[in-house]
Amino acid sequence: MTAKIIDGKRIGQEIREEVGLEVARLKDRGVVPGLAAVLVGDHPASRVYVRNKIKACQSLGVHSKLVALPQETTTAQLLQCISDLNRRDSIHGILVQLPLPGQIDEQPVLLAIDPAKDVDGLHPMNAGALALGREGLRPCTPSGVMEVLRREGIPLQGARAVVIGRSNLVGKPLGLLLLQQHATVTFCHSRTRDLEAVARSADILVAAVGRPAMVTADFVKPGAVVVDVGINRVEGPGLERLLAEDPSLRPRYERNRSKGIHSILVGDAQWSSVSRVASAATPVPGGVGPLTIALLMKNTVQAARVLSRK
Ligand code: GUN
Numbered sequence: 001m002t003a004k005i006i007d008g009k010r011i012g013q014e015i016r017e018e019v020g021l022e023v024a025r026l027k028d029r030g031v032v033p034g035l036a037a038v039l040v041g042d043h044p045a046s047r048v049y050v051r052n053k054i055k056a057c058q059s060l061g062v063h064s065k066l067v068a069l070p071q072e073t074t075t076a077q078l079l080q081c082i083s084d085l086n087r088r089d090s091i092h093g094i095l096v097q098l099p100l101p102g103q104i105d106e107q108p109v110l111l112a113i114d115p116a117k118d119v120d121g122l123h124p125m126n127a128g129a130l131a132l133g134r135e136g137l138r139p140c141t142p143s144g145v146m147e148v149l150r151r152e153g154i155p156l157q158g159a160r161a162v163v164i165g166r167s168n169l170v171g172k173p174l175g176l177l178l179l180q181q182h183a184t185v186t187f188c189h190s191r192t193r194d195l196e197a198v199a200r201s202a203d204i205l206v207a208a209v210g211r212p213a214m215v216t217a218d219f220v221k222p223g224a225v226v227v228d229v230g231i232n233r234v235e236g237p238g239l240e241r242l243l244a245e246d247p248s249l250r251p252r253y254e255r256n257r258s259k260g261i262h263s264i265l266v267g268d269a270q271w272s273s274v275s276r277v278a279s280a281a282t283p284v285p286g287g288v289g290p291l292t293i294a295l296l297m298k299n300t301v302q303a304a305r306v307l308s309r310k
Contacts, residue, residue, distance in 0.1 A: 144291025165208035230268030
């Protein structure tokens with residue numbers, strides 16, 4: 001079997017077009033949706049992510065505000081910044097890019113965001129609403145995965161879903177979203193016994209651990225759908241090992257190297273082996289990645305719609 005390659009770029013584009021129509025409807029009512037992205041410090045990947053989020057706003061006519069704070073920002077200073085954004089009527093969505101520098105306590109920061117503006121869905125109020133099956137803003141990457149499954153027509157009711165990874169950002173909320181759609185959900189993590197066998201029971205297998213190419217064909221039941229949420233940039237000795245284990249990555253690495261990039265972006269699944277067993281799978285890059293920003297835009301517009309009615 002050769003897995004169908006699920007095209008996340010196309011699905012992301014579809015969602016952006018839908019969001020664009022909703023932005024136009026809101027503007028007809030005099031409402032311009034606005035997003036504030038708060039970036040603390042100079043984490044290189046975070047800078048790229050935030051820049052892409054601002055670009056997405058610009059391309060959809062969503063007002064955006066980048067708040068860049070220095071690496072040495074204190075928790076109190078960040079809380080003050082959030083409090084200002086909470087009060088600002090032109091801002092309907094607030095996201096604080098994670099991870100934060102070590103001296104900042106993440107919990108009070110997430111708690112300080114107005115739940116109605118919490119477009120990342122990480123405030124305990126929104127996390128609780130998800131656990132209880134109530135309305136609220138949902139985290140973007142898990143919502144993106146659900147959009148992929150829905151738009152690809154993958155049946156969830158009664159299906160066995162295994163989620164490898166239990167982070168607050170992806171694994172936990174995604175398991176709850178799958179449960180809400182009547183899947184039978186198993187969470188796996190670093191202490192799961194016989195992980196491969198549990199993974200092989202899945203009709204839908206989600207890898208969200210942040211370990212390059214960890215999920216191989218041995219984890220996949222023939223015909224299962226594999227969703228790879230991992231985004232791992234690999235370089236140095238790890239890269240040598242990866243290329244030795246999966247020579248099919250070499251041409252991509254050589255292309256990068258010719259551009260002066262001595263690393264490669266891979267998911268948590270080893271595409272070359274998984275794609276021989278799965279019926280469909282999301283590649284990295286071009287799978288789930290493009291969905292996160294599309295869903296952030298969708299959440300911003302949802303927040304603007306709700307707040308402008310108040
Ligand atoms: N860091 C990595 N992914 C995310 C995300 O989706 N939202 C935020 N705020 N930070 C992240």
